Amino acid sequence: xxxxxxxxxxxxxxxxxxxxxxxxxxxxxxxxxxxxxxxxxxxxxxxxxxxxxxxxxxxxxxxxxxxxxxxxxxxxxxxxxxxxxxxxxxxxxxxxxxxxxxxxxxxxxxxxxxxxxxxxxxxxxxxxxxxxxxxxxxxxxxxxxxxxxxxxxxxxxxxxxxxxxxxxxxxxxxxxxxxxxxxxxxxxxxxxxxxxxxxxxxxxxxxxxxxxxxxxxxxxxxxxxxxxxxxxxxxxxxxxxxxxxxxxxxxxxxxxxxxxxxxxxxxxxxxxxxxxxxxxxxxxxxxxxxxxxxxxxxxxxxxxxxxxxxxxxxxxxxxxxxxxxxxxxxxxxxxxxxxxxxxxxxxxxxxxxxxxxxxxxxxxxxxxxxxxxxxxxxxxxxxxxxxxxxxxxxxxxxxxxxxxxxxxxxxxxxxxxxxxxxxxxxxxxxxxxxxxxxxxxxxxxxxxxxxxxxxxxxxxxxxxxxxxxxxxxxxxxxxxxxxxxxxxxxxxxxxxxxxxxxxxxxxxxxxxxxxxxxxxxxxxxxxxxxxxxxxxxxxxxxxxxxxxxxxxxxxxxxxxxxxxxxxxxxxxxxxxxxxxxxxxxxxxxxxxxxxxxxxxxxxxxxxxxxxxxxxxxxxxxxxxxxxxxxxxxxxxxxxxxxxxxxxxxxxxxxxxxxxxxxxxxxxxxxxxxxxxxxxxxxxxxxxxxxxxxxxxxxxxxxxxxxxxxxxxxxxxxxxxxxxxxxxxxxxxxxxxxxxxxxxxxxxxxxxxxxxxxxxxxxxxxxxxxxxxxxxxxxxxxxxxxxxxxxxxxxxxxxxxxxxxxxxxxxxxxxxxxxxxxxxxxxxxxxxxxxxxxxxxxxxxxxxxxxxxxxxxxxxxxxxxxxxxxxxxxxxxxxxxxxxxxxxxxxxxxxxxxxxxxxxxxxxxx
RNA sequence: GGGCGGUUAGCUCAGUUGGUUAGAGCGCUACGUUGACAUCGUAGAGGUCACAAGUUCGAAUCUUGUACCGCCCACCA
Numbered sequence: 001x002x003x004x005x006x007x008x009x010x011x012x013x014x015x016x017x018x019x020x021x022x023x024x025x026x027x028x029x030x031x032x033x034x035x036x037x038x039x040x041x042x043x044x045x046x047x048x049x050x051x052x053x054x055x056x057x058x059x060x061x062x063x064x065x066x067x068x069x070x071x072x073x074x075x076x077x078x079x080x081x082x083x084x085x086x087x088x089x090x091x092x093x094x095x096x097x098x099x100x101x102x103x104x105x106x107x108x109x110x111x112x113x114x115x116x117x118x119x120x121x122x123x124x125x126x127x128x129x130x131x132x133x134x135x136x137x138x139x140x141x142x143x144x145x146x147x148x149x150x151x152x153x154x155x156x157x158x159x160x161x162x163x164x165x166x167x168x169x170x171x172x173x174x175x176x177x178x179x180x181x182x183x184x185x186x187x188x189x190x191x192x193x194x195x196x197x198x199x200x201x202x203x204x205x206x207x208x209x210x211x212x213x214x215x216x217x218x219x220x221x222x223x224x225x226x227x228x229x230x231x232x233x234x235x236x237x238x239x240x241x242x243x244x245x246x247x248x249x250x251x252x253x254x255x256x257x258x259x260x261x262x263x264x265x266x267x268x269x270x271x272x273x274x275x276x277x278x279x280x281x282x283x284x285x286x287x288x289x290x291x292x293x294x295x296x297x298x299x300x301x302x303x304x305x306x307x308x309x310x311x312x313x314x315x316x317x318x319x320x321x322x323x324x325x326x327x328x329x330x331x332x333x334x335x336x337x338x339x340x341x342x343x344x345x346x347x348x349x350x351x352x353x354x355x356x357x358x359x360x361x362x363x364x365x366x367x368x369x370x371x372x373x374x375x376x377x378x379x380x381x382x383x384x385x386x387x388x389x390x391x392x393x394x395x396x397x398x399x400x401x402x403x404x405x406x407x408x409x410x411x412x413x414x415x416x417x418x419x420x421x422x423x424x425x426x427x428x429x430x431x432x433x434x435x436x437x438x439x440x441x442x443x444x445x446x447x448x449x450x451x452x453x454x455x456x457x458x459x460x461x462x463x464x465x466x467x468x469x470x471x472x473x474x475x476x477x478x479x480x481x482x483x484x485x486x487x488x489x490x491x492x493x494x495x496x497x498x499x500x501x502x503x504x505x506x507x508x509x510x511x512x513x514x515x516x517x518x519x520x521x522x523x524x525x526x527x528x529x530x531x532x533x534x535x536x537x538x539x540x541x542x543x544x545x546x547x548x549x550x551x552x553x554x555x556x557x558x559x560x561x562x563x564x565x566x567x568x569x570x571x572x573x574x575x576x577x578x579x580x581x582x583x584x585x586x587x588x589x590x591x592x593x594x595x596x597x598x599x600x601x602x603x604x605x606x607x608x609x610x611x612x613x614x615x616x617x618x619x620x621x622x623x624x625x626x627x628x629x630x631x632x633x634x635x636x637x638x639x640x641x642x643x644x645x646x647x648x649x650x651x652x653x654x655x656x657x658x659x660x661x662x663x664x665x666x667x668x669x670x671x672x673x674x675x676x677x678x679x680x681x682x683x684x685x686x687x688x689x690x691x692x693x694x695x696x697x698x699x700x701x702x703x704x705x706x707x708x709x710x711x712x713x714x715x716x717x718x719x720x721x722x723x724x725x726x727x728x729x730x731x732x733x734x735x736x737x738x739x740x741x742x743x744x745x746x747x748x749x750x751x752x753x754x755x756x757x758x759x760x761x762x763x764x765x766x767x768x769x770x771x772x773x774x775x776x777x778x779x780x781x782x783x784x785x786x787x788x789x790x791x792x793x794x795x796x797x798x799x800x801x802x803x804x805x806x807x808x809x810x811x812x813x814x815x816x817x818x819x820x821x822x823x824x825x826x827x828x829x830x831x832x833x834x835x836x837x838x839x840x841x842x843x844x845x846x847x848x849x850x851x852x853x854x855x856x857x858x859x860x861x862x863x864x865x866x867x868x869x870x871x872x873x874x875x876x877x878x879x880x881x882x883x884x885x886x887x888x889x890x891x892x893x894x895x896x897x898x899x900x901x902x903x904x905x906x907x908x909x
Numbered sequence: 910g911g912g913c914g915g916u917u918a919g920c921u922c923a924g925u926u927g928g929u930u931a932g933a934g935c936g937c938u939a940c941g942u943u944g945a946c947a948u949c950g951u952a953g954a955g956g957u958c959a960c961a962a963g964u965u966c967g968a969a970u971c972u973u974g975u976a977c978c979g980c981c982c983a984c985c986a
Contacts, residue, residue: 027946236986237985237986240986284986285985288985288986302985362985362986363983406914409981411981412913576922577922577934590920592935597934597935601948604949606946607946607948611945613945614945671934672933768951778940781943860930870967872965873966877967881967884928888930
């Protein structure tokens with residue numbers, strides 16, 4: 001198999017700093033000395049780069065672009081490790097892989113960061129003006145911009161860095177304008193006055209998705225509005241009493257008999273001292289509060305609609321800072337909304353108009369960037385009409401062109417699409433893509449020009465124009481990334497080669513912000529979904545299941561983990577610790593408990609490789625194939641056949657697990673093979689042959705190297721550094737080749753060998769049983785014991801040497817009943833084990849031990865008898881199951897008989 | 910308020926169409942420096958699978974209910 005280097009790159013003489021390091025070195029793997037130079041080599045050899053001219057099938061992943069000002073946290077670490085695992089897997093499987101990285105300009109977030117910095121310098125963006133502020137942000141971004149991408153390299157991310165993008169790049173900005181203008185031309189973008197989510201701290205509108213709902217313990221205030229006619233009143237319930245300053249009506253349900261007589265009358269609004277009508281509107285829920293609702297069209301979405309239906313005036317009582325505006329009585333001017341709330345309530349109370357206060361828990365919107373309580377506020381903004389975009393995006397999902405892992409996330413997607421609401425895309429920020437709309441300066445003309453290119457004169461009258469002050473929602477550029485990053489709207493070769501992509505890997509938080517919108521944009525602008533599978537992985541949380549965050553101080557710094565444990569340990573922990581649909585729980589106060597396993601595993605591999613390499617000199621024989629030097633089947637010992645079969649089954653298990661995104665299963669399968677099967681058993685078993693004390697050393701070497709090498713390939717996507725390091729040391733591949741581009745191991749059905757697996761597992765069982773007896777009776781570690789087995793078993797004869805060595809047995813004999821004192825046990829096939837221990841044996845203890853075991857078996861046998869005596873079971877259960885149960889019973893009975901006989905021989909009471 | 914998940918060993922989690930004597934890693938206990946590895950080896954302790962009822966020859970697995978935890982959605986002011 002050839003390992004083609006990209007773009008003619010060749011690495012002369014192997015890897016700098018790695019070759020020759022392995023042998024004769026310390027017994028501890030030192031990732032820090034290796035990872036950097038390995039990554040550099042991979043990168044320099046263009047192993048990460050995608051070749052658009054390649055005839056191979058494509059595999060494309062768009063990295064969720066981190067915020068340009070972000071620095072790496074565990075969430076990024078997890079997200080990008082998952083992507084890297086998939087990408088490395090598919091690369092080895094022969095796909096032409098593009099993993100495209102980029103950064104997001106992150107409008108609000110970045111602007112906030114820079115504004116905070118400026119605050120320390122005692123200046124604000126308003127002091128320096130828009131142009132200078134933009135320049136200031138650019139300077140900041142340029143300075144810190146690539147930080148997070150560089151940090152990703154430390155965890156081994158194999159992105160195609162040559163194609164890295166930034167959402168404010170000229171090319172992507174052009175795409176944004178193109179998308180805006182096209183949607184505008186299709187009538188899907190409009191401008192209008194609606195109630196939007198307003199963040200009083202960021203001074204901008206937010207989309208519905210950006211308004212984070214949180215349950216808050218508030219109150220429901222019952223306010224009495226006296227009827228203007230003089231006698232009587234109506235009581236309204238509200239969670240925001242201060243908004244009554246902007247009330248322009250009271251509404252009741254048209255069918256509500258309690259208020260029928262009041263409809264059409266007016267109330268005298270206390271505090272604000274205005275007269276407002278009582279109207280009937282079907283939007284009112286008669287069962288909530290008093291059934292009468294105060295109507296504040298400027299500050300509530302439902303009230304706004306009621307206002308439209310009844311032609312009510314709109315009184316905006318709030319400034320952009322959420323202070324009371326001059327639309328309210330003078331004594332309220334400038335009060336913060338919460339101060340005003342207290343003051344309004346106090347005045348109602350003083351006037352005897354506060355009916356009651358009830359505690360009330362309800363959801364309140366918070367800004368997703370700064371967590372300030374959002375104010376619903378009437379405002380003129382730009383919107384995208386979403387229903388026409390959602391329809392085909394929903395159909396694509398229903399038609400199976402888009403699938404989710406875990407599958408139930410598809411329900412969330414469909415539900416959101418079905419209930420889609422228009423997207424408010426204008427933001428009152430300075431950092432972002434400015435809205436490509438120009439207004440004629442001449443009010444008499446009033447023309448609005450929407451343009452792909454900058455406009456300097458009115459398209460109608462040729463007069464001066466001014467551009468819309470607002471910028472677009474950050475997500476308006478992100479949703480185009482699957483194609484804008486490839487050159488759209490131009491028909492570039494990259495776009496042709498790499499759209500649509502394959503898999504999208506992200507956290508569920510941005511399913512609606514980003515994933516769903518990308519699907520809509522992909523279909524709208526490219527005519528096809530941007531990816532076919534969405535893998536939504538879990539969230540990184542602490543042991544109390546709280547999301548890791550800077551503000552909570554419960555974060556773990558991935559780079560610190562890399563420094564202390566190595567990138568492979570970090571990756572192994574994250575991958576093996578998270579199943580599909582579950583979160584990743586880590587303890588920030590105990591890194592050792594989380595990451596030691598990965599480090600230890602890497603170290604185990606390091607030492608296994610040291611051992612193998614000290615005993616392998618040069619190329620090994622092929623295990624199969626036309627090569628006349630190939631190992632012939634009859635040359636293989638039972639342990640050889642066993643480890644080859646285990647290796648084969650690990651290939652099948654791991655491959656399927658990777659394919660099904662069950663990465664933890666893949667990690668565990670390879671872990672178990674390498675540690676439990678290969679290191680604990682096969683390497684221990686094979687030592688004499690490797691040392692040259694026995695014939696067949698060349699076969700043993702071939703088996704060891706081959707199975708180890710296959711396992712390294714299976715593990716490479718998860719632990720790329722250690723696997724590459726060790727793989728480089730193994731014989732049998734071309735100079736300059738990388739495991740990164742080595743072919744994925746293919747399942748070979750001929751390697752399956754159930755007979756060998758069964759036989760060797762009996763050997764394992766016998767060794768384990770003898771060891772347990774040794775341990776139980778505190779036989780000195782160095783001392784050899786004699787072992788007698790009740791009956792002859794060819795496997796134990798052929799593997800006698802192995803058994804003697806691994807269990808420290810002096811001699812293994814068969815069928816010699818004896819009455820001397822010793823310890824007894826029985827194998828699952830009913831074969832009895834006897835270990836004579838002479839004076840070391842405690843007869844009473846041994847009797848008790850056997851008694852306990854017989855009792856345990858007795859219970860099983862009783863249950864089993866009952867089960868098999870049950871005609872219902874025997875008749876209804878599948879024959880295979882019944883047979884199996886019969887076999888179990890026989891085995892238990894045999895074992896029990898054997899143990900009972902042993903007890904008799906010992907003279908137990 | 911609606912929808913969806915989860916609850917298995919001290920901790921983090923596996924357990925695929927019901928057939929299990931319920932597993933792994935970490936942690937814990939005892940012993941151990943055997944010619945790869947003490948970041949290791951060997952052996953071991955530890956679970957009425959949240960609770961209750963049901964379906965079935967058989968339930969960790971299916972159904973219903975309860976409790977607790979979590980996620981998503983929602984204009985009852």
